[in-house]
Amino acid sequence: MYDPRAQTFFINESVKCDIIYRLDFTEIPHAAASYIAYYAALEFHSDVIGDKAKMARLESKLGLLYVALSTQDMLNRNINARTSPGAARLLSGVRPASR
Secondary structure, eight states: OOBTTTTBSOOOSOOOOOOOOOOOGGGSOHHHHHHHHHHHHHHHIIIIIOOHHHHHHHHHHHHHHHHHHHHHHHHHHTOOGGGSHHHHHHHHTOOOOOO
16 A cells, blocks of 8 residues: 555555455456346447337346345355344344333
């Protein structure tokens, strides 16, 4: 990382940032590649051709691919409903304060 204000690579404090990985299309997971391809097809079709029946089929397939992509994302992140803060509060038996 580089600090443009101090013009140095040495940063003497904690930094919070988003990391963006640039990958070739062939390097991304199949679920993501399929979603991107169908999304691009839907955008092209709506801009150029506009056949309603074909757009409905593309939208339907895109919805299914989004579910597959979300599922793969949850598996990769190792998301568990039992370990979320809300679930931990429920499992601990703590009740919200009444007003």
